Structure formats: structure tokens, C-alpha cells
Amino acid sequence: MSKEKISSQEIVDLVAAKALVSKRAADEFLKVMILTIEEALLAGDVVKIKNFGTFKLHWNEPRKSVNVQTGEDIILSGYHKVSFTPDTQLRDLVNEPFAHLDAVQLDGEPVEHSIPAEAVIDPLRTFNEQASEIKNILDEIKGLSSKPVVSELQDVEKADIETELEKFEDELPKQTQENLSMAVETEQIVGHVDVVQPVQETYTNKVEESNSTDHEYIQSTTETIPEIESEAILPLEISEKKKHKAWLWILIISVLLGGSGLGLCCFYPPLKDSVYKMTQNVSLADMLNTFSGWFTPKPKKVDMTETVVIPKDTTAMETVSENIAAVDSLQVLFDNPRVFTEYLGTERIHDGSRLTKISKRYYGSKDFWVYIYEANREHISNPDHISVGTIIKIPKLDSRLIDVSNERCLQKAKELHDIYVK
Amino acid sequence: MNHKELIAAMATKMNAPKSVVEALLETTVKTCAELLLGEKTIGFQSFGNFEVRKKEERLSVHPATQIRTLIPPKLVVNFKQSNILKDKLKDLPHHE
Numbered sequence: 001m002s003k004e005k006i007s008s009q010e011i012v013d014l015v016a017a018k019a020l021v022s023k024r025a026a027d028e029f030l031k032v033m034i035l036t037i038e039e040a041l042l043a044g045d046v047v048k049i050k051n052f053g054t055f056k057l058h059w060n061e062p063r064k065s066v067n068v069q070t071g072e073d074i075i076l077s078g079y080h081k082v083s084f085t086p087d088t089q090l091r092d093l094v095n096e097p098f099a100h101l102d103a104v105q106l107d108g109e110p111v112e113h114s115i116p117a118e119a120v121i122d123p124l125r126t127f128n129e130q131a132s133e134i135k136n137i138l139d140e141i142k143g144l145s146s147k148p149v150v151s152e153l154q155d156v157e158k159a160d161i162e163t164e165l166e167k168f169e170d171e172l173p174k175q176t177q178e179n180l181s182m183a184v185e186t187e188q189i190v191g192h193v194d195v196v197q198p199v200q201e202t203y204t205n206k207v208e209e210s211n212s213t214d215h216e217y218i219q220s221t222t223e224t225i226p227e228i229e230s231e232a233i234l235p236l237e238i239s240e241k242k243k244h245k246a247w248l249w250i251l252i253i254s255v256l257l258g259g260s261g262l263g264l265c266c267f268y269p270p271l272k273d274s275v276y277k278m279t280q281n282v283s284l285a286d287m288l289n290t291f292s293g294w295f296t297p298k299p300k301k302v303d304m305t306e307t308v309v310i311p312k313d314t315t316a317m318e319t320v321s322e323n324i325a326a327v328d329s330l331q332v333l334f335d336n337p338r339v340f341t342e343y344l345g346t347e348r349i350h351d352g353s354r355l356t357k358i359s360k361r362y363y364g365s366k367d368f369w370v371y372i373y374e375a376n377r378e379h380i381s382n383p384d385h386i387s388v389g390t391i392i393k394i395p396k397l398d399s400r401l402i403d404v405s406n407e408r409c410l411q412k413a414k415e416l417h418d419i420y421v422k
Numbered sequence: 423m424n425h426k427e428l429i430a431a432m433a434t435k436m437n438a439p440k441s442v443v444e445a446l447l448e449t450t451v452k453t454c455a456e457l458l459l460g461e462k463t464i465g466f467q468s469f470g471n472f473e474v475r476k477k478e479e480r481l482s483v484h485p486a487t488q489i490r491t492l493i494p495p496k497l498v499v500n501f502k503q504s505n506i507l508k509d510k511l512k513d514l515p516h517h518e
Binding site: 019032096 | 449
């Protein structure tokens, strides 16, 4: 864009030629024009010229800057600036070459801010958590599959499950009281339990189904299903013969079963009457219980609910409701007042003793000091200042309560911490 | 000060009828517009420069709806005051 500059003199000449007046008259006119505009601006006025534009005064605030050479801070003083806003006619005239262009919306529709998923669908979030938990357990089972765990399962399996069912039935009413929204679901669950108990065979079938819900979890979270599935089918076909060979096999098969998807269920609908498969399925459920008992106490609950809450068809809705039940069993544990009957030992407070340190030593995390405090409330008036020489008892806690790897346990401990330390 | 007031003020200074002043002003404005259209810079001594500047196309995002819009390039008239005018304006107190 070449910028040829037109001086005042040239303007005078052009105006004189156009208006058919003498150059002197045109020169005088232009001078007066500029003078008048200046005067008006100096008086703080706005000058508007038709079809041309508006002159306005604008105050630029003083601002800080830095001297580039010395690095010193300097202040640039404020000043007035004459701003010129072209009139619509002049503006359109000048912009003629680009007038045909229009602003283009690149996005067809407004991009809506997705509502934070956690806030809205809390059950779903816990669902995902649990899905990954189960995934972890299955992985760990794979890693431990060589260990001779299974022998102990053989005798107790059925009895175990039945007692657990009864235990769970006891728990259910509590949950209904606490969580009204769950009321309907819980009723369903109880109804199912009633059906299940008398008939052991249907129970097994439903265990199978519940396994498939289990599968759904994994299907939704892992992408490795296909290979597991193919592995799973093969051993199953020959498993009838190998049944007495080793329990190890059954363990592996169960693990793979746990990993395989719904498809497996479709492939083997007639599992119902086979004796072998019954034992197999029961052992799976039991094993999951045992394993989860080792690693995290919470999944044990999860499994129990899964065995009991038997969805007729495995829809996502029902799996979510299972999760609510499972999560709440832990909540019940949190909410119930803790009764300390057994003690791991006693500690004598000396100079520099801290409940947090003791907690770290006994429970593996300093966050759980609140439980020590709870157990020794009659001796401790202020948890921050315990008098030297006080003998405190270290309570034996439910392992589910002080699970260092469980975020909710830590969360609960922190809540208590906030209550006690004010 | 609007157009009419400006003409009136100028007419009294020049001792000329308003109609003449008005005609002259119109001619000046037309000439200026033509010169600007010819991509030329107009310099009024001791007042400032008028020039046409090109604003490049840009992408704007609506902060609320996140709609991205491509703003086309455009030509705008820009005025830059001369230093003489700036100095004159220095004496002006600013009211805040």
C-alpha cells in the first residue's frame, strides 16, 4: 500500500480548483476550519463534520514504564489525544473493497459447556470408581493365581455365602432408613433374597447373571475383553475332564470368566443344571469375596450386593443402584458411633508425642489420629495439648475404617479432624 | 459542536456568508474522501494526518457462547494528531 502524502498546500490547490475559488480564499478557509476545530477541542467540545466524522478529546492516563537503558521505572505522563471517528458514509466509502465480506461463524452451533459430570451424576462417578476397583482386583487375582488359596474355599463356600446373605439382609433395613431414595430398590433386593434362599439352584443361576453384571463393569472400562473372551471359552470346553485335576484350573477359569463379557453368557445359557458349573460359579463368587477381603475391605461389600441384587436383565440402571448400596454400606460404617472394645496397646505421652505420630505408627496414616482421640476422650481434653504422662489406649479399628488406599476413609478422617480441631 | 455550529463559527471568523462556507466545507470533505480512497495520506499542518489503514482478518470468540467468528479484513480511516496539536492540548486540564 503506497502512502503518498498530500500536504496542506496540495489540499488547498485541489479545493480551490473544485470550488472554483481563488487559492488564497481556499487557504484562508482551511486555516480557519482547523483553527475553529482546535478551539472547539481546546474548549473540551466535540466537533462533528457532516459526512466526514467526529473529533473528540480523549484523555490517556499516565502509566508506568521502564527505561530500557537504565532499567529504572519511569512514569509516562498522561496526555490528551484527539480521536477521530469517521462518519458512516466515509467509513463505508473507504471500506468499499472489503464491503462484500461478512463475518463468518465457524462453529455451526454454540459449543455448550458440558455440565461437570461429577456434580450431576454422582452415582455414575462411584460406578466408574468401582469398575476400576474391580478391574484392579481381577488383575491382582491374575498375579496371585499360583497361590494355594483355593483349598480353604472348598468346604465353606456355600455356608459362607448363606451367612453373608443373612448379614446383608440385616444391613438392608438400616440403609432404607438412612436413604429414602433407595427405599424401592432395597425392597426389590429383599424380595430377591427371599426368592433366592430356598432354591439353591436358581441362586446359582442368578449368581451367574450377577457375574455378567460384573462383566458389564469391565466391558465398560477395559478394552481387552476380546482376547480374554477367546481364552475363556477354550478352557471351559475342556474343563469338564480337568475338574478333578487341580483347583488351580478352576481359579484361572473363574478369573477369566470374571473378565469375559456378556457374550459368554449368551454362549452358555444351559449352565443351569451342570453340577460342575454350579460349584464353579459359587467358587467364583466366594473367591472374589476372599480376594477382596485381602486387598480392600470395601469390594467385599460390593460383591455381596452383587450376589444378592440380582437383576433380571443386566441394565446399567441396576448396576448403578448396586453401587449405591455398596457405597452406603461403608457410609453406614462411618455414621455409626464407634465403640472401642479391643485395644492394640497403650502409649504413654511424653514430651513431643503427637497423636498423629502414634496414628502413623499403628494405622499407617497420620490422618486416623481422630480415632485414637475418640477412644481416649475422657483423658484428653484438647487433642493439641495432651498433658505429659497421660496413658492413652490405642483402639483396634475395623480394617475398612482405616484403609489408607481408600479415599473415602481419609476423607472421613479429615471431616472428623475438622470437627475436633476448631 | 455540530456541523451547523461549526459553519456558523467559521462564517463569523471569515466574514463570509454561511452558504459559501458550507459549500467550501462540503468540497473539502469530498476532496478528502477522494484522496483517502486513492490510498493517500492527508496531512494538515499543525493538526494531524488522516490515513487509511488495513485491519487484518481475525478470529474472535464470543466469551459467553464460545462461538468463533471470522472477522473479515477492513479498511478504516485513522487520524493521528500532530505534535504541535499535542503540545497545545498539554495545557488543558483533564477532569476526572
